[in-house]
Amino acid sequence: MASLTIDRAYTNLLEHLQRPKPTISLDTVFSSVPYYLSHLTLPHPTQLTAFFISSALWKELTLEQLKSIITAFRFAVHSKHSEIQKSDRWFTIRTPQQQLVEWVQAILKGISRGDSQLKFCILGGILLGFDDLGEDTISVWEKNRVERQVVIACTEIMDGLNDSDEDPWKKEFLSKKSDSDSREVMFLYSCYTVLPLLDEEKFSALNVQKLAYITEGGIESSFLSGRILDSSRSSMSKENNKVVIQLNSSLVKRIQSVLNNQLYRDAAPLAKLFARCLSTLANQNPRSALETFKIVVEEMEKLNSKVEKDWNDSILSTAASEDDIDDSSKPISTDIWKILKTLLFSQLMVLQTILASLIYFKPSIFPPHISAAAIAHTILRSMHNQAFIISQFGGIAAISDGFKELKRVVYSTLDLIAADSNSNQQADLIDHLLSSLQRSQLPRDHASYQAQTAFTLTVMEQLITSLTDETIEQKIIPFAITYLDDTQHRDTFESAHSFILAIFTSQGKKQRLEPSSNASDGVPSLSEKLAPFYTSCLIRNSEEGRLTTDQLRLTFSNLIKNVSSSGNDALAWFCITPLLSHMDSHKKVKVVSSPESSSSPMIMPLLLTLVSLMSCVPRLLLANILEEIRTRYQELLAEHPSQRDEVNRAILEQIMSQVGDLDKEIVLTWWTKDMRGGEESYSNIVVY
Template sequence: MLRLAAYDGTLLGLEDWENELSLKESRVRGKVEEELVVALAEAMDMYPLNASSMGWETEFMPNAANQSEGCTLSTAYLIVARSLPLVASHRLKALPLGALSSGLLAIIDSAFQSGTFLSSLEQSLFSNPDGKLSISPTSQFATNLQSMSSSPIIVSMAPLSRLGALAVSALADSRPRQAWLVMAEIMQRLEALTRTVEQDWVRTRLSGTGEESDVAVESQEIAKELWSTLKTLLFTTIMIVQAVLTTVVYVPQPTQETPAHTSATTPIPSAHSFALTALHIFSHLSFVLPQFGGVTSTAENSFVELKKVFYTALDVLASDAGESERFVRMLCEDTRSQESSHKLPSRFLHAKKAYSLACIEQLVPVLQDEVLRTEVYPMCQPHLSDSSHREAYESSHSVMLAIFASYAERANKGEAEAISHSHQEGPAFAEQVVPSYVRSLIENSEDGALSTTQLCMAFAALVRSAGAFGSSTPANANLNCNTPSPGDAFAWYCIEALLAEIHSTNNPRPSHTAVDDHLYRLHLTLVATVPSVSLPLLPRLLSEVREAVRAYPVEQATLRGEVVQALLKELSQNVGDREKEYVMGWWYETREELLDGSPLPFSSQTAGDNDQNSEMLVSRL
């Protein structure tokens, strides 16, 4: 162990020296790396890890009783956690990488007490005289949490998890079949750990709290320590799962060996099974994900690595339509079961549902129409007009837009007829649900629902998708670009519904009076649909846009200018090549009337983006 520590320090010192002086002494460094690998291999031989033996977890418990001699395998791994990733990959292959991966997983699992560290949380909670939750500082939970969070393993969890990820990758490069089996063990272990954490968390009253103020002031430090531990668990899980999924994507799956003797070999897990397990792991931690904006956030402070591993898992799963469909059905069934129990906190349920909807959104292109109709839509529908839980609300709208976009893409490829004719009940679900979703978007145009940016994007996306409906029909194949298509009827239906809302909002308003915020939002939404319609619909739509601009009195020249600016942006940047000639000709003919003698107020900020935190508003739409 002393040799291991010496070579560890030497290698770290060489790394610092090389970085500072931009020099590299490959001969000396190579010798140090070799000796470090040999010393670690000797330590692993001296303190073997037998994962099948009884009570093996106790060897890695971070307490003085189990480390009285200071020479345990966990000590060895702690020593090399920062130096071993600096060793050349060809030297790492000399190590028993399977045992190293399993050993690191055992240490991580033990550090988090196999997920049971929350088991005594509910017993430590009580309500103070102000009605806020308190955590007894002398409780078993508080004592255990303090001990666990200050343990050397938890403190060094970042380098340990990086080392675990490195061991998995190196093993996959050298011994793929063994790597697949080790990765299966790792994923099963992480799934069991996170499942235990979720089960214990949901039993506590703390799972129903939404704000820091719900916790008593005297307990907020303990609560912060708890959330810090949960975040550490999430970071650790992400790092290891990402290494597993990267291996699954880039390393070919090894073939199943046929045993020469009668006893069967362990089957090689499929890529889809790894993806499913990864998604289940993050589902168990879905109550932690809102701390980072969820898995779909595009804000600058969002957790990039979380999104990377999440979407990688979904990409792997989406390559198998059957597995994807089974997974979606399971998510919908679990949601129904959890909601019908009436025992789970609403905050937990909303976080769980938002995660499920984020998964479903990415899998919509491979789902059958019947699944969308009977499973997905009933799950989304209650949230389409309920903005009380923002993430579930926005995710539901994203799923609906994904349904329309997917069907439109299939229609363009000539697959829509097969989708429609494969069901006895008539048209495809995407076509049937257009009227109800148009009404939903219009209902959500009020303040406090969809933001202006989201409303514009959603309505434009709906019109664009609807315009592609029926494009695969034989009759439509012979139409020229100036003849309305079957999809144009769907697109204009959406626009007519929006125009009806504009007219009903505008009619009670006396002439030449101020346009209210709601009508302004509707006008911007109408403008946003311009690039989404085909050439035959443009004259009618632009005529309506001109009437909308003329509705602004002189006193609201600024708002009028913003609408015109938004229109010019759509015409110049987003309209397709086929429609470009017409719209620019129309612009030069009507610009004087639109501007009404006022200069165009060019601004770096797009109209409608005045909403607070506008960067985050388009995260899911």
């Protein structure tokens, strides 16, 4: 539409853009520019773009203006593409793709001498438009040209942010307030909006190490360098046993400033950009990447430590549920938890990239002062500080319902520590976690203390095979056993039992690999010393409301299985005897209290536990255990015939899927003859 090249509205637009103090509204500019860019004949788009980028309107560029510039040029690409498709192709020999290329080249000429930040925005808008329309819209060559210009503009901005050699990222970012209109925030917004469109070759052309540091600074500033809950103590109180947060307090203003921060609102794309920088740096220069990884995880630990301290100092941390919070304070409480969870998610994205790189680095790459285990150690210390947040997602136990990204990070970190046999990282980590709990001023029933305890128990469980028996016996077991009866705190209660079970499993494997390790000197193994105590503990926790039936069956069967692996049949039977005695005691209680009362609810879990042992005991004890099952099975059915199916299912499940091939014939014979009414006694069956 050639007439538009000289119409009065267009001329007025150019005049306003040239004025030292333009009076034209921004809405008019952002609606007019895409229209004229897409309708003007060449070379007028070059002129308009040059006037636009040099306008005094952008002398004090704001984030909202920057967003509008990106959107305007993105829309201009759409509009130009639409105009080309509608034009009469009889009057041109150029293909639609060629026409769009010429138009883009005209715009590139117009911005050639403009401000780098404005060029970055305009080029970004064009790339976003290309991405919207698909690969066939523009030639690969022209798209590559635009991407190269994006890299140049981005590099120019980074070079201008700070020329100091001393921690430029931190000095530049953390010394400033988190102002949404600061150069750094606008630069980062442009980066995580545009740079994901670059292929790996173009992205690698950037100074990714410096970009990583700038991005890290942006993430830290968006979370106030960990001072999210600063002054929380003076901003909260308890009234009528409910937490009240003063709505005009400095804490509420601080929380609102975080929620209004553009980088916080875009935490996910910002973290993805950071992770990509680290991944690219790892491929380019592994040694530099290791130095960067070390700095990043150390900064995370500092930030998380500050957040944890302020959280524990706040009255809000004592609220067990929303019912403990005053209605007027629930919205701000929800906002606080939203920020804390966003912090965790952002860090997990970055940590996944760091761990993936560490796993595949060759040992020769690591300098003397850095190791994968040391970085992993720092990560776990940092996550230990976040245990109160992690507990909101079910914790990190293997059987918990926690989300998979969290578990992947934790268990990858533990694998790196466990794999390092040339350092004391395993023992050092355990010492740090235990001493942290010992130094804590929190009461034992505080939610944060319980969360850190459950975290510590799970970490110790996963590292059990890497620790010496001396460390386990002298440091870890005394800590864990204090939680074996603590049913008021279910997470730590179950974690403690899972940890003790891991000890028996580890000791059983060690015994099978080194069967003569303790036999020669007559010294009992750790599992042999622990077994009698833990048997008594399981009996205590077999009562209703403690271990579930499934948990009791699993723990008791694993206890007997691993004790039996040492060849100590006497100890195995010694551990079974209390179970039998406990079942007998329930029968006596029933007779004394009331012959008509039912013992089924108490006996049933114990009988099912006894059934689970048929696949765990050594062959010399198999006859005894089968006879005990038969006797108690018949006693139960005499009073409660309705329980027959449940017990039968448990027995058949053991026979078909748990009992080994060598013992299966014996157990099947017992089932068909003794249990199903046969005449032959099991005691007459020969055990080979």
